[in-house]
Amino acid sequence: MKKNKITVLYIGLICYSIFITGCSANSENSVEDKMNQKVVSKIKVSKESIDQLIQSFPSPIETSIIIKKAGNEFSSELLIPTKKIDRFVSSYDKAMAMGSFGGDMGYINIYGKSFVAIDYLAAIRLLSVDLEIDRFFDFEDMIRMAKSSSNIDSLQRMSTESFNNMEKYLREKGRNELSVLIVFGTWIEGAYIVSYIANDNMTEEMKNRVAEQKESVEKINEILVSASSDKYFANLARQLKPLNELYKKIKIEKIMREPEMKEVDGQLVFIDKSETKIHAEKDLVQTIINETVKLRNELLK
Amino acid sequence: MKKRGYFILAFIIIGGLVSFVSSPLGGNKCTGDEEYAIGLGSLGAYSLIKDYRVNLKSGDPAPNENFMISLKAGLKYRFLPINNPENKKKMIMSIYMNQQKGMMLATSYNKATGKHYPTIDFACRTTGTFYVFFEMEDGEKGCGVGMFSVAN
Numbered sequence A: 001m002k003k004n005k006i007t008v009l010y011i012g013l014i015c016y017s018i019f020i021t022g023c024s025a026n027s028e029n030s031v032e033d034k035m036n037q038k039v040v041s042k043i044k045v046s047k048e049s050i051d052q053l054i055q056s057f058p059s060p061i062e063t064s065i066i067i068k069k070a071g072n073e074f075s076s077e078l079l080i081p082t083k084k085i086d087r088f089v090s091s092y093d094k095a096m097a098m099g100s101f102g103g104d105m106g107y108i109n110i111y112g113k114s115f116v117a118i119d120y121l122a123a124i125r126l127l128s129v130d131l132e133i134d135r136f137f138d139f140e141d142m143i144r145m146a147k148s149s150s151n152i153d154s155l156q157r158m159s160t161e162s163f164n165n166m167e168k169y170l171r172e173k174g175r176n177e178l179s180v181l182i183v184f185g186t187w188i189e190g191a192y193i194v195s196y197i198a199n200d201n202m203t204e205e206m207k208n209r210v211a212e213q214k215e216s217v218e219k220i221n222e223i224l225v226s227a228s229s230d231k232y233f234a235n236l237a238r239q240l241k242p243l244n245e246l247y248k249k250i251k252i253e254k255i256m257r258e259p260e261m262k263e264v265d266g267q268l269v270f271i272d273k274s275e276t277k278i279h280a281e282k283d284l285v286q287t288i289i290n291e292t293v294k295l296r297n298e299l300l301k
Numbered sequence B: 001m002k003k004r005g006y007f008i009l010a011f012i013i014i015g016g017l018v019s020f021v022s023s024p025l026g027g028n029k030c031t032g033d034e035e036y037a038i039g040l041g042s043l044g045a046y047s048l049i050k051d052y053r054v055n056l057k058s059g060d061p062a063p064n065e066n067f068m069i070s071l072k073a074g075l076k077y078r079f080l081p082i083n084n085p086e087n088k089k090k091m092i093m094s095i096y097m098n099q100q101k102g103m104m105l106a107t108s109y110n111k112a113t114g115k116h117y118p119t120i121d122f123a124c125r126t127t128g129t130f131y132v133f134f135e136m137e138d139g140e141k142g143c144g145v146g147m148f149s150v151a152n
Helices: A002-038 A047-056 A062-070 A090-112 A114-130 A139-147 A149-172 A177-202 A204-211 A214-226 A231-248 A281-298 B002-022 B033-041
Strands: A251-255 A260-264 A267-271 A275-279 B045-055 B065-071 B076-083 B090-096 B104-107 B120-123 B128-136 B142-151
Touching: A047 A149, A047 A177, A047 B065, A047 B120, A062 B045, A090 A114, A090 A149, A090 A177, A090 A281, A114 A139, A114 A149, A139 A149, A139 A214, A139 B104, A149 A177, A149 A275, A149 B045, A177 A214, A177 A281, A177 B090, A204 A281, A214 A231, A214 B065, A231 B128, A267 A275, A267 B104, B033 B045, B033 B076, B033 B142, B045 B128, B090 B120, B090 B142, B104 B120, B128 B142
Parallel strands: A267 B120
Antiparallel strands: A251 A275, A260 A267, B045 B142, B065 B128, B076 B120, B076 B142, B090 B104, B090 B128
16 A cells, blocks of 8 residues: 555656656747748848848837937827738738837837827737737736836837847747848838928938938848848839839948047946938938838838 | 655655756746846836847957947937856946947946946947947856847
8 A cells, every 4th residue: 555655656756847847848849849840931041140130220119219309299190000900911911010010119109108009019919929929928918008108118118028039039940031021010110200200390300310221221121132032022122122222322421439438426428429421412311201101101001 | 665665755856856957947047037137127217129148158368249239329328237146257248339349339347447337328429230249357157138228
């Protein structure tokens, strides 16, 4: 009888240790395995290039802060409509749309318009479920935060963390095509918002903000062209070409200088002494604005 | 017989504990999760843009990890290097103009005074692509988290 008890205990403990070593990985691995089996990346660009491209793109938060600091009011008219999400059919379309909705979330969060965020979170949820990357988002918590305007900072942080984790995961798992399209979607939405505002109020600052997109356009064009063995990317490169050609006419001169360093209240502060001179005719910037608006609406509206 | 049973029981319990510690549920010294939580608490009026989990080996010259970042003119950025408590030396976070360390724009370590700073603020005047570098003082091994944030 005693021997039987020890045997049962023995088996129980073995099961326990197997469970402990495997339980945390199991739930994730099953999804990961599924994702890994389903898609083989069609982008032949090196992982390093993709990593660099993604890392070097400005976040939607930065673009939105610039717009807000320039004194522009929030406008929900600028945002992509959240109705009829089924207009995004393929996984590529959905990835691009997801990036764009993420860009809009950055704009909404910086202006503290949490009541608008709920519809955008719902759209992102639908797209992420279809793309099987919804596990990076805690939608229940995010929607709860959006319903309470006092939690806007937490919502902003959580949105950033979710997108960062998702993007990192996709890159690590070699799903570069989705990663690039998410970045592209975020970028085109930010460029559209800047263009739309500059179109209404072409101040020197907004003109320069449009012009300084040159570097981003060059980088995204490079990746799209090198991935053009895939029909979708080839088509996207073709659509971006007119904008890229226009940006080639803009000249940006950078004069780099050593920064000034000082200690303020125990913190180290560096003041950039460099200078940027942007040479762009107003008419050229206007044409770029029109082309950006056209491209964004063709792809996402 | 009873003695043997207890021996087996002890063996299994120890084995289970060892497995637990080495499993993703158990303690991993360099996950960066604790450092990340500390960093979030220090952001204040800055919004997180990206975090970097860094794990550096020892070496001479000091090995580094570097990442491309985009900065925009007119914005104020804050960089935070958060050390793992077990680091013997501190992690240095620096911003350079290019990957060849062309011109240093900011750093958390003042070589002249030997002082490390918990944050670096950078008032940017030039839009462009730069590089954030992580390395350990004196090429020691260590790990930590770097945070890149922007003033709201």
